[in-house]
Amino acid sequence: MQVDQISIFIENKSGRLAEVAGILGEAGVNIRALSLADTSDFGILRLIVNDCEKAKQILKDKGFTVSKTEVVAIEVPDRPGGLSDILHTLDRESINVEYMYAFVERCEENAVIIFRFDETEKAIEILLNQGFNLLQGERLYRM
Amino acid sequence: MIYNEEFETLPRPALEALQLKRLKSTIKRVYNQVPFYREGLDKAGIIPEDINSLSDLQKLPFTHKQDMRDSYPYGLFAVPMEEIVRIHASSGTTGKPTVVGYTRKDIEVWSELMARSFVAAGAHKGDIIHNAYGYGLFTGGLGAHYGAERLGASVIPMSGGNTKKQILIMKDFGSTVLTCTPSYSLYLAEAALEEGVDFKSLRLRVGIFGAEPWSESMRKEIESKLNICAIDIYGLSEIMGPGVAIECHEAKNGLHIWEDHFLPEIIDPETGNLVPEGEKGELVITTITKEGIPLVRYRTRDITSITYDPCVCGRTHARIARMSGRSDDMLIIRGVNIFPSQIESVLMKIEKVEPHYLLIVDRKDNLDTLEVQVEVDEQLFSDEVKHLQALAQAIEKEIKDMLGVTCKVRLVEPKTILRSEGKAKRVIDKRGEH
Structure with missing residues (x-):
């Protein structure tokens, strides 16, 4: 039920993001979703791509520090309060959200949100029990 | 004004005769008391009696900071511990610091040399000396303190930090002389502005700055911002602490090194050979009166040059130029x-x-x-x-x-x-x- 995400360490200097995007573009890797966490010194670029292994390898070859992280993609009803239901469920069960960001594409009528939890397995179990719909990686990469 | 007129203005021949006498006695002493030097001299095939002129000093091996570390803590001390009345150590180092010990006479000499330095800088009895060098293992605080007391000035033992209080006391106590690092003096000036205190309204007249490298342009900035005469002082704990050399306020052109206690040489750090007078090289110092931990040809790693030209102030002691760098990578x-x-x-x-x-x-x-x-x-x-x-x-x-x-x-x-x-x-x- 987990989705592969790659994270890239990027120094805060001009042109670095463009460089990453360029490398992936040239290699034919399609970015499906992204989020950038930044501080004054550095940023962490997180990507869901159609070919995680390939993206990781080419960025590594270009000298970037890259890691693979497992995240969870949850379908969220596209209506007011849709996200709130999920977050309240997680809160009740004391699952911490390390970070989250929205997926670019919709899944039929629903939005998709990417979550990184401190306890991924437990979070998945709880969400499934509560009837939330989690998206498989394979489906996501092809969306 | 000169603190010790007799010794500070000794004619060069008399000064050199005194140096030779003291050098010979130092070499004899370390040869007999410190295994490190005995081994070094034996290895070089030299006995103390071979030292018959100041230039014979060049026959002796150098002493390095590493030698002090290797003999940690007291291995280079030349007197029994009962005679050591003070211990200092180099600041901010991992592992083993370099340790120095002072006999009662060493403290007296140091106090006198710091008193000489204060007077050379333009301070005198009656001054209120605001000592913002750190007190503790670092030699700066206590070195300046003892010199100020020896001079008969009133010393305020501020130590470093606590900038607001420094400014308050400087203002209310009427400090006339400031001792600290050059960069801290500028920091004080800016902090004073923020506190609404104008340095020009203070009684401060002289600043004696050392313990870090600084430049002529920084001197100008300090002098204009603090409205004082800024003097460069040099010292290192291995040799003594602050007061090894200082500029005279009359010339502000090179630091007089107290040659009746220290023998300076300027060498090429690569070859170890002396460089001609006036040329840049590494400062090497031999202590010729120190009892606790005499050092022979100690490699300071500081880059400077030396001149024996007479100085307008009347002191006959050689002057070394403002330190322009290091021959190692120390920051x-x-x-x-x-x-x-x-x-x-x-x-x-x-x-x-x-x-x-x-x-x-x-x-x-x-x-x-x-x-x-x-x-x-x-x-x-x-x-x-x-x-x-x-x-x-x-x-x-x-x-x-x-x-x-x-x-x-x-x-x-x-x-x-x-x-x-x-x-x-x-x-x-x-x-x-x-």
């Missing part, structure tokens, strides 16, 4: 001595950190800044910002704890720090660019 950051290798050993202790680092030294708002760049490889990387920030903070704390200096750690991408075959470039010092 002086806010008065704390740091070798890049020390930072490296701190980094190596932190799990997963690779020894690829770069130190950027700069000066912002008149305070030295140290940035430590550390490469983030896959071992270190986390895709959560808080983990990376915690890592940077952990390194900063470790460096502060181990080396006593505050730094900023910047995480950088791998391979951004230049690798070089041979000696890696570990330091970029931008302080000279301002």
